[in-house]
Structures are given as C-alpha cells and as structure tokens.
Amino acid sequence: MESIVVLKDVTKVINGRTIIDHISFEVNKGEVFGFLGPNGAGKTTTIRMVVGLMGLTSGDITIGGASIKTNFEDAVQHVGAIVENPEMYKFLSGYQNLVHFARMTKGITKEKIDETVKLVGLSDRIHDKVKTYSLGMRQRLGLAQCLLHDPNVLILDEPTNGLDPAGIREIRDYIRLLAREKDMAVIVSSHILSEMEMMCDRIGIIQNGRLVDVQRVQEFVHSKTSSFEFEVIPADTAITLLQKTYPKAAITHSRDGLTVEIAKEEIPNLVKSFVDEGIQVFGIKEVSKTLEDRFLEVTAVKGADNHA
Ligand SMILES: Nc1ncnc2c1ncn2[C@@H]1O[C@H](COP(=O)(O)OP(=O)(O)OP(=O)(O)O)[C@@H](O)[C@H]1O
Numbered sequence: 001m002e003s004i005v006v007l008k009d010v011t012k013v014i015n016g017r018t019i020i021d022h023i024s025f026e027v028n029k030g031e032v033f034g035f036l037g038p039n040g041a042g043k044t045t046t047i048r049m050v051v052g053l054m055g056l057t058s059g060d061i062t063i064g065g066a067s068i069k070t071n072f073e074d075a076v077q078h079v080g081a082i083v084e085n086p087e088m089y090k091f092l093s094g095y096q097n098l099v100h101f102a103r104m105t106k107g108i109t110k111e112k113i114d115e116t117v118k119l120v121g122l123s124d125r126i127h128d129k130v131k132t133y134s135l136g137m138r139q140r141l142g143l144a145q146c147l148l149h150d151p152n153v154l155i156l157d158e159p160t161n162g163l164d165p166a167g168i169r170e171i172r173d174y175i176r177l178l179a180r181e182k183d184m185a186v187i188v189s190s191h192i193l194s195e196m197e198m199m200c201d202r203i204g205i206i207q208n209g210r211l212v213d214v215q216r217v218q219e220f221v222h223s224k225t226s227s228f229e230f231e232v233i234p235a236d237t238a239i240t241l242l243q244k245t246y247p248k249a250a251i252t253h254s255r256d257g258l259t260v261e262i263a264k265e266e267i268p269n270l271v272k273s274f275v276d277e278g279i280q281v282f283g284i285k286e287v288s289k290t291l292e293d294r295f296l297e298v299t300a301v302k303g304a305d306n307h308a
C-alpha cells in the first residue's frame with residue numbers, strides 16, 4: 001500500500017486554544033478514509049489544513065511527498081476538494097460554470113468536461129441554470145468541478161450533507177468507484193456513522209481535536225465478543241447465576257431480557273445451568289454491535305482517559 005497523504009503531529013492553536021492536537025494518520029492510494037466525529041470535533045479544521053486553506057501551528061502534512069508548508073504548489077496540485085459550499089454562479093448554467101473554472105486551470109479540454117459531466121450523472125441538466133438545481137445536483141456539479149483536473153486525492157467535507165437517501169447512495173457509490181477504478185485516495189468527513197460504515201475502508205475517530213482511534217471498518221464492527229440476549233424468568237435468579245458463572249462479563253438488564261457479553265460456545269452450558277436452576281428460557285438472540293455502539297464505546301472510554 002502506498003500512502004499519498006501523510007499528516008504528522010498536525011496541531012492548530014487559535015487564540016491560545018488547541019483545536020487540533022497532534023493528529024497523525026496516512027491515507028493510501030485507492031482507499032476511502034473516513035474522518036468521523038461529533039460537531040465541533042475538528043474535522044473541517046483538519047481538512048482546511050490539508051487543502052491549504054489554513055496554516056498549521058506545528059506538525060506537517062505531505063501530499064505525494066510534497067510538504068504543504070514548504071512546497072505548497074506541488075502538494076495541492078493533485079488535490080480536488082469540496083470544503084465549504086463550492087462557489088457557483090447561479091445565473092450561469094452548470095456547463096458554463098465548468099467552462100469558467102476550466103479556463104483558470106491549465107490543460108482542461110472540452111472532452112474532459114463532457115466526460116466529467118457524464119461521470120457525475122448531470123448530462124440531462126448541465127445546460128440549465130444552476131439556480132434551478134436541487135441541492136443534490138449542486139453537490140454533483142461541485143464534484144465535477146473538483147474532478148476536472150484529474151486529481152489523485154479527493155477531499156470532501158460532509159459530502160452527503162442535505163442529500164436524500166437516493167442522493168447519499170449515489171455519492172457513496174461514486175466515491176467507491178473513484179477509489180477503486182481511478183486508484184484515488186479519498187478523504188471524507190461525516191458525523192453519521194452508518195454512512196461511513198458503508199463508504200469507507202478505514203475510519204479515524206476524532207474527538208476534541210484528537211484522533212482517538214483508527215480502524216478498518218470490518219474490524220471496527222467485529223472487534224468485540226458478541227453479546228447474547230436471554231429472555232428468562234425469573235430474571236433475578238438468572239442474574240445471580242450469570243454473575244457467579246461469568247464474574248467478568250458485562251451484564252445488562254433491560255425490558256427485553258438480560259444481555260451478556262460471552263462467546264457463542266458458552267451458550268449450551270449456560271442454558272443447561274439455567275434449566276438446572278429452574279429458570280425458564282424463552283429465547284436467545286445474538287445482539288450484534290453496530291458501528292454506532294463501537295463509536296460510543298471508543299469515545300466514552302478514550303474520552304474519559306483524555307480528561308483523567
Ligand atoms: N477560525 C476559528 N477560530 C476559532 N475557533 C475555531 C475556528 N475554526 C474552528 N474553530 C473551533 O474549532 C473546533 C472544531 O471546529 P470544526 O469546524 O473543525 O469542527 P467539525 O468537526 O468540522 O464540526 P461539524 O461537525 O460541526 O462540522 C470548534 O470548537 C470550533 O469552534
């Protein structure tokens with residue numbers, strides 16, 4: 001795997017407040033990297049630094065080996081980004097907007113514009129005025145604009161913001177396609193976990209300006225012993241028995257039953273013990289952890305550490 005974007009100890013202090021605190025990570029070619037965190041965590045600020053819209057207080061960022069601090073032009077020349085709402089002329093057509101943008105950048109041909117329009121699925125409406133576009137169409141036009149110069153790094157801050165489910169899915173499929181077919185490195189930010197789960201290869205969780213965890217999406221979802229929910233009566237006796245048998249396991253009692261974090265192999269023995277104790281078993285269900293559960297776990301535990 002070849003890393004193309006490298007952040008090393010990136011730190012930003014504004015008015016004496018540390019907004020970004022020694023963030024380091026690398027993004028590889030052909031990979032979609034998700035930057036996940038709650039409002040105010042520092043996603044946009046980090047992205048602004050990566051694309052050169054804001055200076056670093058300390059640390060460094062290199063893109064394709066070129067430092068954003070000492071070799072800015074080389075670093076950003078292969079980056080396409082949508083950070084704030086892309087500037088569009090509303091009284092011009094989408095096509096005129098792209099032509100206008102192409103004039104400011106060397107080497108963009110008419111063929112390239114046409115190809116890109118097709119790629120983002122705007123062919124039908126590209127000659128209509130931008131003011132008649134829906135939000136999703138504007139997003140796609142923005143995407144077209146930042147793809148015109150064939151970047152090999154694509155950076156999108158909350159790309160699915162404001163889109164309907166169909167629009168979200170399209171953007172998601174499209175982002176995956178760019179990574180897979182064009183070997184692009186893509187960085188996307190979001191605070192919506194389920195979306196990131198479907199879109200990204202790896203996810204970095206940012207909280208209070210710190211990167212608290214980076215994991216492959218697959219590991220993220222499966223990296224815990226599973227939990228099983230038992231519908232049993234009487235619950236009190238069952239809890240006592242569980243505590244005695246698995247003194248270390250987390251046990252929670254809800255309206256639906258008892259949830260215990262144990263390995264699947266334990267179930268036959270446990271059911272036998274229940275029956276031996278005269279406890280009636282009405283149901284057993286595996287409770288899989290969602291990314292959301294994991295996200296909350298990670299931020300709760302590591303967040304607590306941070307404040308220790
Ligand atoms: N120019 C600035 N001056 C002072 N504080 C700033 C500035 N830019 C960002 N901040 C602060 O930095 C923190 C991180 O903000 P940032 O916009 O990066 O968060 P975010 O993760 O993108 O949040 P959201 O999900 O709401 O977009 C916030 O506390 C914000 O108030």
Ligand SMILES: [Mg+2]
Pocket residue numbers: 043044045157
């Ligand atoms: Mg933001």
